[in-house]
Amino acid sequence: MALDEVHHRLFIGTRSPARLVVIDTESGKQITTVNISGDTDDLFFDQENKRVYVSTGEGNIDVISQIDADHYQALAKIATASGARTSLFVPDLHRLYLAVPHRGSQEAAVRVYDTEK
Numbered sequence: 001m002a003l004d005e006v007h008h009r010l011f012i013g014t015r016s017p018a019r020l021v022v023i024d025t026e027s028g029k030q031i032t033t034v035n036i037s038g039d040t041d042d043l044f045f046d047q048e049n050k051r052v053y054v055s056t057g058e059g060n061i062d063v064i065s066q067i068d069a070d071h072y073q074a075l076a077k078i079a080t081a082s083g084a085r086t087s088l089f090v091p092d093l094h095r096l097y098l099a100v101p102h103r104g105s106q107e108a109a110v111r112v113y114d115t116e117k
Helices: none
Strands: 002-004 009-015 018-024 030-035 040-046 051-056 060-068 071-079 086-090 095-100 109-114
Touching: 002 040, 009 040, 018 051, 030 071, 040 086, 051 086, 051 095
Parallel strands: none
Antiparallel strands: 002 009, 009 018, 018 030, 040 051, 051 060, 060 071, 086 095, 095 109
């Protein structure tokens, strides 16, 4: 889960079905949903760039753009690695760190993604 305190929006990643659910924290009502990749784990709200980043075990980072408090659009699906779903967003550094597990010939690694516009 992640929170947009300014607009009172709570972002929740669900696995079945794979969706980003946006909730109004003042009313408790669901605002919208956006399809995301499967096996979501971590998600973060980037207040500066108005984006939600979702890391998934399916092997993608989904980037959702916040058009305004009530409207969201899938912006990008960045291919990563199978099982790479644990991540950390550091807003001050404009970086998203993703842990890639060792699986078969896939080497364990920490990948770094620049989130600046």
